[in-house]
Amino acid sequence: MTTASSGRELDALLAEWDLIPDGDAVRSAGATVLPVRTDDGEAVLKVTNAADDAHLVLRRWNGDGAVRLLRADPQRRAVLLERLGSESLENSWDVEACQVVAGLYACLHVPAMPQLPSLATLLMEWAD
Numbered sequence: 001m002t003t004a005s006s007g008r009e010l011d012a013l014l015a016e017w018d019l020i021p022d023g024d025a026v027r028s029a030g031a032t033v034l035p036v037r038t039d040d041g042e043a044v045l046k047v048t049n050a051a052d053d054a055h056l057v058l059r060r061w062n063g064d065g066a067v068r069l070l071r072a073d074p075q076r077r078a079v080l081l082e083r084l085g086s087e088s089l090e091n092s093w094d095v096e097a098c099q100v101v102a103g104l105y106a107c108l109h110v111p112a113m114p115q116l117p118s119l120a121t122l123l124m125e126w127a128d
Contacts, residue, residue: 013047019043021035029049033045033046034046047077051077053116054079056115059072063082064107065107066104067081
């Protein structure tokens with residue numbers, strides 16, 4: 001697969017994972033996101049253009065303070081995520097939005113996974 005927007009790759013994932021498209025795909029420079037339906041309800045199929053380890057972190061959080069990972073195929077850079085509502089902090093008062101984010105911090109702050117680079121390592125790589 002050359003890009004996340006490859007229709008052929010999306011079609012293959014839809015067929016293999018028994019997913020039914022449930023809206024238009026949103027394409028960005030980094031990923032394609034497609035709302036889908038599963039046997040269990042609504043979800044989102046996301047295929048990124050670059051390999052990342054987000055699926056590991058999402059698996060670690062297990063939906064506690066973050067979207068729940070339903071399935072992952074790291075080789076194809078694809079994840080199936082629970083579909084969240086359309087509510088956004090975008091129109092919230094700044095203090096209110098900060099309170100929501102701060103309330104999630106305790107859930108998301110977990111020990112680093114040994115297979116992931118540390119933040120210090122990432123920052124050094126970015127600085128170089």
